[in-house]
Amino acid sequence: MPFENSGMELRHLEMLVEVVRRGGFSAAARALKTTQPTVSKAIGQLEHDCGAPLLERLAAGVRLTGAGECVHARGVAMLAEREKLRAELAGLRGLATGRLRLGLPTLGSSVLFAPLVAAYRQRFPGVEIELIEQGSRRLEEALRAGDIELGATLWPISREFGWQPVRDDPLVALLPAGHPLAGRPRIKLRELAATPFILFERGFALNAIVATAFRRRRLALAEAARSGNPDFIIALVAAGLGVAVLPQLEVTARQPVSVRTALVDEPDLRWRLGLIWRKEARLSPAAARWLALAREFGATAPAR
Numbered sequence: 001m002p003f004e005n006s007g008m009e010l011r012h013l014e015m016l017v018e019v020v021r022r023g024g025f026s027a028a029a030r031a032l033k034t035t036q037p038t039v040s041k042a043i044g045q046l047e048h049d050c051g052a053p054l055l056e057r058l059a060a061g062v063r064l065t066g067a068g069e070c071v072h073a074r075g076v077a078m079l080a081e082r083e084k085l086r087a088e089l090a091g092l093r094g095l096a097t098g099r100l101r102l103g104l105p106t107l108g109s110s111v112l113f114a115p116l117v118a119a120y121r122q123r124f125p126g127v128e129i130e131l132i133e134q135g136s137r138r139l140e141e142a143l144r145a146g147d148i149e150l151g152a153t154l155w156p157i158s159r160e161f162g163w164q165p166v167r168d169d170p171l172v173a174l175l176p177a178g179h180p181l182a183g184r185p186r187i188k189l190r191e192l193a194a195t196p197f198i199l200f201e202r203g204f205a206l207n208a209i210v211a212t213a214f215r216r217r218r219l220a221l222a223e224a225a226r227s228g229n230p231d232f233i234i235a236l237v238a239a240g241l242g243v244a245v246l247p248q249l250e251v252t253a254r255q256p257v258s259v260r261t262a263l264v265d266e267p268d269l270r271w272r273l274g275l276i277w278r279k280e281a282r283l284s285p286a287a288a289r290w291l292a293l294a295r296e297f298g299a300t301a302p303a304r
Contacts, residue, residue, distance in 0.1 A: 010082065012046040013075035015039050016054060020072055021147055023061040046071070076146030084284040098286035099128045103139040103151035106228060107206065108273055111249050112167055113152075120293055127286045135203030135228070143278060149287045154205040155272035162277045164291055169247040169271040171264040174237045174257070182260035189213055189266050196224035196242040198233050206271065210245060213269045234259055247271035 018028040019039065029036045047054050054068035064072055083099050100120070104113050121129065132142065136153035143151045143161070157163055173192060175182045181191055193214070199207050214221040224242035227233050231254070233244050238258040248271075251261055275294060277283060283291070 009045075010078065012042045012049075013071070014079055015042040016046055016068075016072060017075050017079060017146075019043065019055065019062060020064060025062075073146070080146065080149070080281070080284070083286075084282065088285060098126075098284055099130055100284075100286040100290055101130045101147070101149045102287075102290065103132050103134065103142050103148040105136045105139065105152050105273070106133060106204070107200075107230065107247060107250060107271075108167065109133060109152075111253050112273070116290075116294060116297055119297070120290060123293070124286070124289060127289070135201065136205035137208075138203040140276070143276065149277060149281070149284060150290060151276050152273060153276055154209060155274060157274070157276060160279060162279050164275045164294065165272070166275060166294065167247075167249065167271070167273045169249055169273075171245040171266075171269055171271055172248050172251045173262045173264050174234060174244045174246060174251075175260045175262065176237055176240045176243075177260055178240070179243070179260065181262065184262050186265040187262045189264060189269060190217060190219060192243055192264075193217075193219040193221075196222040198225050198227065198236050198242045198244040199223055200233070201226050201228040204228070206245070206247075209269065209271075213266065216268070230254075247273075 015028060015032065018031055019025055022028045022031055025036050025039050025043075029039045032039070043055060050067060050071055052067035053065050054071055056063045056065060086098060117129065117131070120127070130148075132139075132148065134142070136151075139148065139151035140153055140158070140161075142148045152166065153161075155163070155165075173181075173187055179195070181187050197210070199210070211221055225236055227236065230246060230250055233246070234254070234257055236242070237244050245264060248263075251257060275291060277287065
């Protein structure tokens with residue numbers, strides 16, 4: 001690629017990254033507060049500078065070419081460095097500015113992270129918070145792609161990530177009122193194996209943790225349904241479709257619930273949530289402030 005004498009602009013790279021992130025030119029133009037022709041022209045100029053097509057235009061969106069993947073990865077890194085430079089210069093001027101690109105999980109965020117986001121906003125009003133909420137596995141993918149700088153997921157994690165613990169909770173089994181185990185304060189996983197499970201949608205790390213626990217015990221995991229909404233999962237259990245598990249803090253926050261509950265008495269089956277980041281990436285001041293504030297609030301002690 002003829003980079004050396006090109007007139008490549010960082011703004012053009014920003015548009016490429018946004019087109020990929022949003023899945024199309026129109027959505028990218030709206031996010032960047034510009035017009036679609038402007039974005040199209042910038043991508044065309046970038047492709048000219050690189051000497052190769054970067055995007056395949058598809059009916060359902062766009063897809064990076066081989067050259068596009070290379071330029072996109074470099075663009076994400078360069079834009080991140082720009083944000084860090086801006087924040088560091090602002091720090092020298094005594095200002096707390098920048099952008100916090102944060103991914104939070106569907107489970108636990110309302111209890112654990114909502115107060116933290118509010119405290120962060122109050123302490124650093126000049127920092128723009130760019131927040132997405134998804135299942136932990138999808139947050140890991142977003143972190144690898146550079147769409148976010150910090151995420152949250154469940155232990156165990158990949159070696160590519162740094163880790164700061166936030167919460168260690170037992171899992172609670174949700175049982176319909178007429179279930180044979182209803183009324184027991186604690187139950188073993190083996191006792192639940194005879195009943196189909198209502199799992200979370202793909203992309204939630206809790207599914208893998210439950211499936212791994214079943215495999216360790218050489219038990220079959222029967223699936224009744226999937227949902228991304230904890231309240232709907234509780235409703236499905238109440239309707240008698242099957243059983244489910246949730247971290248204790250989610251159940252406590254919803255008391256009283258319309259189902260019977262029991263602690264899952266298995267040391268290897270817990271909900272261990274932590275903040276993650278890419279080890280090879282230097283964190284921006286905004287991200288470092290978030291981690292420091294999370295430590296200040298304190299990783300919650302394991303619930304019993």
